[in-house]
Amino acid sequence: MQVNKPEDFTKNVSKALAQPDLKKIIRRTTDKAETKRTEAVANFPEFENARSQGQKVKDHTIKYMDHYLAEFEKNALAQGTIVHWASTGEEASKIVLDICRQHKAKKVTRSKSMLGEEIGLTHAFDNSEMERIETDLAEHIIQLAGDPPSHIVWPAMHRSREDVVKLFREFHEDPTYSEEITDLVRSARRDLRNKFLTSDIGISGSNFLLADSGSSCTVTNEGNAELTITPPKVHIVTAGIEKLVPSMAHAVPLLRLLTRSATGAEITQYITFHNGSKRPNDADGPQECHIVLVDNGRTKMLAEGMEEMLRCIRCGACMNHCVVYKHIGGHAYGSVYPGPMGSVLTPHLDSLEVANKQTHACTMNGRCEEVCPVNIPLPKLLRSLRAQSWQKKYEPLTNRFVVQSFAELAKRPRLFQLLSSCGVIFMKVFSRKGWIKYMPFTSGWTRNRDLIEPGSTTFMHQYKKMKKAKSGGA
Amino acid sequence: MSQKITNAGRTQPNTIECLNISEKKVGLFVTCLVNTMRPSIGFASITLLEQAGCTVEVPELQSCCGQPAFNSGDDEGTRQIAYQTIKQFENFDYVVLPSGSCAAMIKKNFIEVFKDQPEWLARAKHLASITHELLSFLVDVCNFEPRGIELDGSFTYHDSCSGYRSLHVYEQPRKMLSKVKGLDHKPLNSHSECCGFGGTFCVKYSDISNEIVAEKVKNILATEADYLLGGDMGCLMNIAGKLNREGHKEIKALHTAEVLAGLAPQILGGKDAS
């Protein structure tokens, strides 16, 4: 599959809308997620309190980020974890690859993390002598298909069962010839089992970093994180610096919010805290543990007043509830992070210049903010990115001209009223039987819908006339 | 003044205000879409406010609430528009708009562009505190109930996003419409899901907007209602325009105020409601 670029957003959208089944495929996942989340919230009357607590925990940690980072580092080192720092994604990827090379790794297993995608780790391995094995079932599917992820929780949601049947038959050593989903999952289980056990390095992300212990926490339903991390000699964690929380007790409210918001389940099946390397005589576990702490635009967000976005716990609820995402899907955004959260993040990871169109692909309906488990004001953040785009003149000139001209008029009410009256007369010319099917300068509207006929004259005109008549009569 | 500022935010019923409402002067902000496209909504608003006991005035020097500039990221343009809106409306007891999104613009967004101008920020906050969306104002502040209005048929209701999410308008229109004789409510599936209008969005991303409104239309048709009602001209224009393009003449889109003011028969009969 050809990988979309963020700067080609408009083109990507047309491509997505031209795919006849895409909408159906997306809705299969998002509708279910939406229904199940609604149920989960209804069954948890304390949800609003949890949400407020979760937000406060994240805000507290962001407020004292340097303190907690230093504390995390100290405690991680004390556990024998080797701590690395990376300013950019490229640096982070290089650190990971270098560790693998030092250990002469041939096979590397990876448990899904969006940060890994963000820093280009998957791509970096593909250009190396090492074999990368994705162990999350969805990541396994998109690795076989050569696709980028289309959702942060269900990265392979754009692939149908038929696609998976084909891929597994082509790539699995002992494939199933059944088309039953259960058999397909078993086929992946057989294929991945030996790979787990013979891997040289296990790479994971982290849902939470606990400052007071230097631990990282993984959250999965498949249990692939533990299977990825435990057998190899070396465990490498890659994590964004915003994943910090003060302690395990502070991660608990966020765990309550995360799964309910993501899949509608009350909790994921596997929550594991990883505390450094194997203890002497432990029955299993890696002998060496590394953690790569990644900035990649996060401190920039802090500096640019976007710190609310650093609360994000990557649940995907905003995209599941986004009317735009539901129609264009994840690939159109041309970024690892699609939907509302992606439209805020991508300008900081790539640049606003390449990713400003996404910030405009939003109706400002507020649904994403309404369902966000940590109250991120996504519409407000998108709007402030639009304001930055405006100042930096990234907006196409024609749009700028139209908006500016309108604003120029609107600040002169007399002229505005006059031109409104002219507008009404102009529109009347094109209207037939109460409707306008086509009119110059309105193709954006009339391409897809009719425009109602305006009033005979403007309200203001009629109102003034009425008032005059009244006072004249009196 | 200072007390009014602290009252900014949610519209809440206030019994003391209810009693004294007749002494209150209401400034009607008509909004540009109503001004040009559907004057009858403006006249319906005046009728309803007067029935509710308010003294209504429509300042002639009004234009737009500034959403197109604000949502495009043009903060300076927004400020320029806001200056004169504030000047025109800040001395009323209440400012009322027959639109959730324009009301939300004044109530929630003006303050965003005056962060660095304390004097204007205070004035914007004051204006926010006295500004209301029409339908919620009628119920929450005026305790208004329509009387003697009849309309045969059934309606379904589209909650506009700004009204529903920013201003918590939901029960108020339904409550008033339940008093209209002969009118049944047919609930809309995904009633609060965006219709795809989104101001400049619908022309900027016309094709995405089209997909969204097509879905809204599907849900509306499934109700088999005779009327589509709502509180925002933008959404109504968008949905009605799509209904008409698809040839669905059987369902008519009306602003809730038009129905409550008893103007529906006239409008449906094709006459200008003024």
Place this chain on the structure above:
Amino acid sequence: MNKQKSELSRTKIFSAIKNAKPTVTMDVKTIQQEAFELLKESEFARPKLLSEDATQALVLRIEAGLVIGTSCEKISTLDDLPNSVNQFFDKHSLPQEIKVQGIDKLEKLDWEGISTDSDIENDNTVGLCWAEYGVAETGSFVVHSSPKMPILLNFLPLYLIAVIPKSKILHYMDDYALIANEIAKKGETPRNMCLISGVSGTTDIEGVLVQGAHGPEVLHIIIVEDQ
């Protein structure tokens, strides 16, 4: 070389944070106090349990089908365990083979003819583990890695039995976090602490839930009352 680069990035990150938030206090006591205050909200921000009694709440949760792929039973003493395991074999038509975690209290039981040393990679084997804790809120059992607790025992078998001592069943995840904190104070934090709430599952193909994605497909929890 890499080390230097990493140091440089470290300095960059810290100074970027300082520049972005110049007014923030670094008084550790204040920060700790603020962090502590946040935890007080948990009491009002967590779900009601199905019973005030933690064991009962855990059982009801599993019986209500809220813990994926999981069943449970209570036995009064540990000596009843082999019998329960035998019934589990019967129910799932499994050969009498089980991989028992290598701790004394499990190994010294009378396993009557059941083979207790089998290959955990075999999908037909049943794994049997001793949980450190249970958590009623989430229907979880908790295992800690140790010389006698291979983490993989909980992940490789297709069938898993977890034994939870009744006295170790906690109400909430918060209660477990407190215990983890106590363990840390003693310097005894294990490499892994796993909260397991159900079986390995996936919805990655067309949103259909399949159990036994990589790990167990069936989980049976046995609560031992006299432990």
